[in-house]
Amino acid sequence: MPAMAAVPLIDVRPFAAREIDPQVHLLSTPQDYYGPAVGNVSIIEQSDGYVLVDSGLSAGNGRTIVNYVKARSAKPVKAVVITHWHNDHPQGVSAIRQAWPKVRIIATAATKAGMLGPEVDELVGLEPGPQYVEKVQKLNAEQQATLDKLIADPATTPDRRERARKAKLDFAAFAATYSDTYIVPPAETFDKELLIDDPVAPVKVMFLGRANTAGDAVVWLPRQKIVMSGDIVVWPTPFGFFSYPGEWVQTLGKLKALGYSILIPGHGEPQTDTVYIDQLSGSxxxxxxxxxxxxxxxxxxxxxxxxxxxxxxxxxxxxxxxxxxxxxxxxxxxxxxxxxxxxxGMPIVQGEGEVTVAKQSDKKR
Structure with a gap:
């Protein structure tokens, strides 16, 4: 995986920051994070501004992204690409747009439809509201109670008890970042490909086919040979709800055919070969x-x-x-x-019956 490199010395929790390439930085949750799942955020520097790939789970995550970019440069964020509708990828946009009102918000039409669907509206609307914060606070309280029981259980191993203690802090921190979180629908959609040109780091936004969702966008940097896959690839355990198995295999094949040097997944560590996507396709x-x-x-x-x-x-x-x-x-x-x-031959309906708050990262607990 790419080595860590020097980054601005600011607080980016719940993320950790690293330089993947001189033009690309990554904000991702570290291995010792046990709160709600938050998608990877890629920050691509172009000559006249930045292109972001995804934006986190909350307005608080968005503010962290804003602070990180401003600590690096006076250049604005000129575009945010939303890879898919899962709520841990588009919900930081409101804070980013507040910092840069002219920012382009880009996604496929299917992703825009998913972001506006009823499965998302249970916890976030098109404008901030106390009812959404109250729901998240209630969910946090329930999570805290569950973790307290785990900590108090004599059968809980010491290492798991320590992870549960850390999870309590991470979930509480998330709940505190949720105020002012609301959906900003993409103003710009595309069908197959969209180019955000630049002499040093041109960005191709592509739809290679349905996979994890109906509208998965892939972001390809042909000069750097870096690709951001969204949740088409999730490491180390994939996420398969409401997906399109046969088409997913075909999309992975197209992703592999790009000949990337680095693949940044929707969650987890960057990949520098095709071993993991071959395993994913094989499964x-x-x-x-x-x-x-x-x-x-x-x-x-x-x-x-x-x-x-x-x-x-x-x-x-x-x-x-x-x-x-x-x-x-x-x-x-x-x-x-x-x-x-x-x-x-039955339809697969996006988000049908899913509880969308923070695909909880209990995978580590």
Whole structure:
């Protein structure tokens, strides 16, 4: 993975900052962060300003991004590309637009539709409101109570107890950043490709096909050979709800064909080879190969779930006991349903039934 390099000495919590390339910085949550999941934020410097890829989970995250950019340069943020609608990627935009009112907000039309869907409106609206903050505070209180029980349980191991204590702080810090959070719909959408040109770091924003969502955008820097994949790639355990298995494999193939030197995923560590996306693609193919024939034969979904065996890839994505649980919960269970629907020709509806506040990063607890 790319080495850490010198960055401005400012507080960027919950992120850690690193230089990936002289033109590209990354804000990502560190390994010892145990709060709600927050997507990676890439910061691309061009001659006349910055292009951001995603913006975090809250207005507080957005303010942190603003402070980081301003500590680096007087150049404005000129564009924010939203890779997909999951709430931990677009919800810092309000603070970024407040700092730079002329900023372009860019996404696919499908991502814009997802951002405006009812599955998001439960916790955030098109303008700030106390009802959304109250809901997040209630969820935080529930999370704190759950963690308190885990800490008090004599059966909890010391290392897990310490992680739970850290999680209490991280969840409380998140709740404190949520005021003034609201959805800023993209004003600019594209179908296949959009160029933000620059003599040093041109940015191609592309839609390579449906994968993790209906509108996944990919950001490609052809001169630096760096690609930002959004949640098409999530490391170390992928996230599969409401996805398109067959098309996802094809999209991964197109991503690989770019010939990147560095891939920055939607969450997790940058990748400098294709090993992980090959494993991801292989796991999807394994799920489709097992589930598809059973679905076409008329087997009910619950029976299919009991019959299939995904242990081959559990060794890749489920290396610890906790990750094994999340491999099933976040990956094989939803992807089995997706593959079952795909085989039967049934529609996959984005966000149907999902609780969107902060795909909680209990993967580390």
């Amino acid at each position: 999807i193919e394994d799920i489709r190969a097992q589930v598809g024939p059973l679905a076409k034969a008329g087997m009910p979904l619950d029976e299919v779930g009991r019959k299939v065996d995904f242990s081959r890839y559990a060794a890749v994505f489920g290396k610890t006991e906790r990750m094994k649980t999340l491999f099933k919960t976040y990956w094989t269970d939803p992807m089995t349903e997706n593959a079952w629907k795909e085989a039967k």
